[in-house]
Amino acid sequence: MNISMIGIDHNMAPVDIRALFAFTKKNAGEAMEQLKEKEGIAGCVILSTCNRMELWVSGEEGVEDSLYQSLCRMRGVEGRDYEPYFIKREGREAVEHLFYLTSGLKSQILGEDQILTQVKDALNLAREHFATDNVLEVLFRMAVTAGKKIKTEVPFAHGNPSVIHQALNLLKEQGYSVRGKKCMVIGNGEMGKVAALTLREAGADVCVTVRQYRSGVVEIPLGCSRINYGERMEYLPQCDLVVSATASPNFTLRLDQFEGLDLQGERILIDLAVPRDIEPKIGEIPGITLYDMDSFHGEETPREQLEAAGKIVHEQMDEFFRWLDGRDMIPRIQEIREDAVHDFNLRIGKILRNTPMDEEDRSKLLNALDSAAGKVVSKLIFGLRDSLNQDAFRECVAGLEAVYDKQD
Numbered sequence: 465m466n467i468s469m470i471g472i473d474h475n476m477a478p479v480d481i482r483a484l485f486a487f488t489k490k491n492a493g494e495a496m497e498q499l500k501e502k503e504g505i506a507g508c509v510i511l512s513t514c515n516r517m518e519l520w521v522s523g524e525e526g527v528e529d530s531l532y533q534s535l536c537r538m539r540g541v542e543g544r545d546y547e548p549y550f551i552k553r554e555g556r557e558a559v560e561h562l563f564y565l566t567s568g569l570k571s572q573i574l575g576e577d578q579i580l581t582q583v584k585d586a587l588n589l590a591r592e593h594f595a596t597d598n599v600l601e602v603l604f605r606m607a608v609t610a611g612k613k614i615k616t617e618v619p620f621a622h623g624n625p626s627v628i629h630q631a632l633n634l635l636k637e638q639g640y641s642v643r644g645k646k647c648m649v650i651g652n653g654e655m656g657k658v659a660a661l662t663l664r665e666a667g668a669d670v671c672v673t674v675r676q677y678r679s680g681v682v683e684i685p686l687g688c689s690r691i692n693y694g695e696r697m698e699y700l701p702q703c704d705l706v707v708s709a710t711a712s713p714n715f716t717l718r719l720d721q722f723e724g725l726d727l728q729g730e731r732i733l734i735d736l737a738v739p740r741d742i743e744p745k746i747g748e749i750p751g752i753t754l755y756d757m758d759s760f761h762g763e764e765t766p767r768e769q770l771e772a773a774g775k776i777v778h779e780q781m782d783e784f785f786r787w788l789d790g791r792d793m794i795p796r797i798q799e800i801r802e803d804a805v806h807d808f809n810l811r812i813g814k815i816l817r818n819t820p821m822d823e824e825d826r827s828k829l830l831n832a833l834d835s836a837a838g839k840v841v842s843k844l845i846f847g848l849r850d851s852l853n854q855d856a857f858r859e860c861v862a863g864l865e866a867v868y869d870k871q872d
Contacts, residue, residue: 465506465599465788468528468554469561470535471518477549479758483739484546485539487512488711489589495538496595502527502534507597509604511586513579514627514655514738514757520562522599528552559603559784563777566611580611581654602787610780618772628659628707630760631734632666640732643667648703650696650717651710652684655736659707661685671699697721705732708741716741727751786849796861801841803868808837 472485487495492510499508504524511518519531532547553561566583587604590596596604632642647668649660656672664670670688673696684690691699696716700706708716717733727749735742735756747754812833816826845864849857 465522466525466527466554467520467522467558467599467603468531468552469518469520469558470528470531470550470552471511471516472546472550473516473518474758476551477546479738479740479756481546481549482515482517484541485517485535486738487517487539488713491538492586493589493593493595496590496593498538499534500593500595507590507600508595509586509590509600511583513582514736520558520600522597528554556785559781560777562603562607563610563781566607567614567773567777568611578655580608580615583611584608599788603784606780606784606787610777613780614773614776617776618769627655627736627757627760628662628709628734631736631755632662634755634760635732641667642705645669645704646702647671647705647707648673648691648696648699649688650693650706650708650741651737652682653709653711655709656707657685659709659736660688663705663707664688668705671703697725701726701728703731704729705734707734707736709736710741711737712741713739715743717743717746719743719745722746722749796865797842797845800845800861800864800868801838804841805834805837807868809834 472482474482487510492512496508496510499505499519499521504527505521506523507521509520511520519535521527521531531552532544532550536542536546562583566580568579583604587596587601587608590600635642642663643666645668647663647670649656649663649670649672651659652672652674660670660672664685664687670685672684672688672690673693674682674684674690675693682690700717706717710716716737729751731752733742733746733752733754735754738757740756742754742756744754744756746752809830813830816830819826821829845861848860852860
C-alpha cells in the first residue's frame with residue numbers, strides 16, 4: 465500500500481493559479497467519487513482551502529504518476545503549464561507533510577489552528593462520499609490528534625491564529641486602526657464570522673451580509689448588524705473597510721459595480737477567499753487599497769516551540785508507521801490467539817470435567833476463561849510488538865506460528 469499526495473499551496477503559486485485548482489465542497493465530493501473508481505486507487509481525500517489544494521491517495525505503486533492529469537481534467541484545465549507549481553510526495557515524506565500541516569507548522573500564518581478543522585472536514589467529506597479507506601482514515605485521524613496535542617502543549621508565540629488577525633496587525637503597523645471605523649463583512653460562513661467577530665472586538669462598527677434565500681434563523685456575531693447580500697453595493701460607500709470571505713465561485717465585488725458609486729476618502733478592501741471574491745482591477749481605483757490572501761505573512765516562532773512541536777509530530781508519526789507496518793500482521797496474530805486459546809481450553813477442559821459443579825456454572829466458567837485467555841495472549845503479543853523493532857517482532861510471530869503448525 466502506497467500513500468501519495470499532489471498539492472499546490474501559497475509557497476508554490478500565487479492566488480490566481482491556486483484558484484484554478486480550488487474545489488468547492490460539492491465538486492470535491494464528486495471528484496473523490498470519480499477518483500475512487502480509478503484502477504489502483506483504494507482511497508482518496510481532497511483538501512481544498514484558501515492557501516492550498518491537496519489530493520491524497522492510497523493504493524498501488526505508480527498511481528501518483530497520473531494525479532496531475534486527473535486534477536486538470538476535473539478542473540477543466542488543459543496542458544501541463546501549471547505542473548511546475550505542484551509538488552508530489554510519497555511514503556514517509558507525504559505522511560510527515562500531513563502531520564506538520566495539521567500542526568499549523570506549514571501554514572501561511574505559523575501555528576494557526578483553522579487548518580485542523582479543515583483537515584477534519586476534508587476527511588468527513590471523503591467519508592460521506594465513501595472515498596476514503598482504512599489507511600487514510602487512520603493517517604488523517606492520527607495527524608489531527610498530533611495537531612490537537614501541539615495546540616494544547618505548545619502554545620505558539622502569536623496570540624491571533626487567523627488571517628484576519630494578521631491583516632489587522634499589518635494595518636496597525638501601517639498606522640491604521642479599525643476602532644470606530646464602519647466595516648462590512650461579505651459572507652457569513654466560518655471565515656466570515658471570525659472576521660466579523662475580530663473586527664467587532666477591535667472596536668469597529670460591523671455589518672454582515674446575509675443571503676435572502678437562506679431559511680431559518682441566520683446567526684451573526686453578537687454586536688454586529690446585518691444587511692441582505694443584494695444591498696452590499698448600496699452600503700459600501702458608507703464603509704471604511706470591507707472584508708469578503710465567501711466560498712462563492714464568482715466575484716462578490718466586480719469592477720463594473722463600482723461605476724457611478726460616490727466614493728470619497730480612502731477605503732480598504734480585504735479579500736480572504738480563494739478563488740478571489742474581489743475583482744483585482746478594483747484595487748486600481750483611486751482611494752482603494754486591496755489586499756488578498758498573499759498579502760499577509762506570519763511572525764517568526766521561537767526555535768524552542770518549533771522543536772517541541774516537531775518532537776510531538778515525530779512521536780505520532782512513529783505510532784502511525786507502527787500501525788501501518790503491523791497491519792498485515794493482524795490476521796496472523798488473531799490466528800495465533802485462536803490457536804493458543806484452543807490449546808488452553810483443551811488443557812483446562814480436562815481439569816474442569818473432573819471438578820464437581822453444575823453444568824451451567826461450568827459453561828459460564830469456560831466462557832470466562834476463554835475470554836481471559838484471549839486477552840492475555842493479545843496483551844503478550846502486542847506487548848512484544850511495542851518493545852521490539854519490526855524485524856524482531858516479525859520473527860517472534862513466525863516462531864509462534866511454527867509452534868502450532870508443528871502441533872497440527
